[in-house]
Amino acid sequence: MDDVEVYISETSDKSTEHGILIITDVIGHRFKNVQLVADTFAKNGYFVYMPDLFNGNPIPLNRPDDFDFPKWLSNYGTGVEDPIMEKSIKTMREKYGVKRVGAVGYCFGGKYVVRFLKPGQIDVGYSAHPSFVQEDELKGIKGPFAISAAETDHIFPTEKRHRSEEILKEVGQPYQINLYSGVEHGFAVRGDPEKREVQYAKESAFLQALQWFEEHLNIQRRLSLIFSIDYSDTLYTSVKPHLMRLPSFPNIIRTLYAFSNTTLRSQPIVKSLGQPLQRATIRSMPTIPFLGSLFSSSTSSSQKMSYPDERTPGDWQAVLNKEQFRVLREKGTEAPFSGEYDKHHPSQGVYTCAGCQAPLYKAEHKFKSGCGWPAYFDAIPGAVTRHTDSSFGMARTEIVCSNCGGHLGHVFKGEGYNTPTDERHCVNSVSLKFNKDDPVTGNGQAK
Numbered sequence: 001m002d003d004v005e006v007y008i009s010e011t012s013d014k015s016t017e018h019g020i021l022i023i024t025d026v027i028g029h030r031f032k033n034v035q036l037v038a039d040t041f042a043k044n045g046y047f048v049y050m051p052d053l054f055n056g057n058p059i060p061l062n063r064p065d066d067f068d069f070p071k072w073l074s075n076y077g078t079g080v081e082d083p084i085m086e087k088s089i090k091t092m093r094e095k096y097g098v099k100r101v102g103a104v105g106y107c108f109g110g111k112y113v114v115r116f117l118k119p120g121q122i123d124v125g126y127s128a129h130p131s132f133v134q135e136d137e138l139k140g141i142k143g144p145f146a147i148s149a150a151e152t153d154h155i156f157p158t159e160k161r162h163r164s165e166e167i168l169k170e171v172g173q174p175y176q177i178n179l180y181s182g183v184e185h186g187f188a189v190r191g192d193p194e195k196r197e198v199q200y201a202k203e204s205a206f207l208q209a210l211q212w213f214e215e216h217l218n219i220q221r222r223l224s225l226i227f228s229i230d231y232s233d234t235l236y237t238s239v240k241p242h243l244m245r246l247p248s249f250p251n252i253i254r255t256l257y258a259f260s261n262t263t264l265r266s267q268p269i270v271k272s273l274g275q276p277l278q279r280a281t282i283r284s285m286p287t288i289p290f291l292g293s294l295f296s297s298s299t300s301s302s303q304k305m306s307y308p309d310e311r312t313p314g315d316w317q318a319v320l321n322k323e324q325f326r327v328l329r330e331k332g333t334e335a336p337f338s339g340e341y342d343k344h345h346p347s348q349g350v351y352t353c354a355g356c357q358a359p360l361y362k363a364e365h366k367f368k369s370g371c372g373w374p375a376y377f378d379a380i381p382g383a384v385t386r387h388t389d390s391s392f393g394m395a396r397t398e399i400v401c402s403n404c405g406g407h408l409g410h411v412f413k414g415e416g417y418n419t420p421t422d423e424r425h426c427v428n429s430v431s432l433k434f435n436k437d438d439p440v441t442g443n444g445q446a447k
């Protein structure tokens, strides 16, 4: 760009509709770390433009002790950087056809993201540990702005962060400030990946930026991200990154519950900057059928089997409520911790099929699994039939009512629960009806 060197990272399909302008820290645009960050944004579908702000004269990564930082810095104020900003934005929009410009500012660069966060210039801003941003500059923003902040940061210390929070609230634009413990100023680019907490914060800050742009810059894609799930139970925290890499995943919460219903809870959390979200998956989203049909498309053979109770879908619709029909007849999954019998632990009684009333489980079979759905270590003999369910690219064992074929849930083995069978029948409450007086004697095989 004229006399300014630029690092450009292109998307795999060369699309430029959504662009990200990276305004670097004082180490500059040739720094390998920030180039890797740029490439990772590009892998996620953003055309990335990263100009040299320092005329080929950035600060060395490991500067000598006698390096005169104030003197160096005095060469690069707004007088130098504002024209580079203007030219960069213009080039992105006019030469490369970028329609929406997001900007990422690290340290030194944060100030310039703030200064240019205005219609026609930068549409959406993000900064990690911003440096030297003045109150008036922050008050002047006209677009969404997010910040990743370090616990230890003498340039963006706690007081300044709190003041920024007040200002952002007054400004009224969407904002977000995330604070990361155990890290210092510069962590989002220069953090030491050997230190676990630093690597975590660095990757989280990157995901924060990515999610911010998906939400505000590239709105039609926002549902493709999967961060909107309930992490209140450890079962779900471990599921998150794994889901990103599944070959196909639907984009709604209920489906996450379906996954959570499985035994993914011990999957390790692995997500590095080198493994971007699966673009191909996201692209294919619109063709993924809605949940109900997704479940029905399961390769389970249960629907083709015949059962003593042969009512038609129409018959079932007449006797079941919507949620019962969705779960029992369309193999849906209720949200975890939401079911009537999740925390239900009677001393006696029988759980029958909510569809056909066949007795399925006795109260004595039930145990506390903590998984969010009713759990039984065994069923009334013959009452429950198993099928292999290969939906979602994993083999699971589906369980259905032997009398009507109604979907109950899945069964998992060898999880280490202290029960006689070491099996867990993970059953939707909505598939069941509890009957405390049912005099079942153990022969639950329905006619």
Ligand SMILES: [Zn+2]
Residues within 6 Å of the ligand: 353, 354, 355, 356, 357, 358, 401, 402, 403, 404, 405, 406
């Ligand atoms: Zn049934």
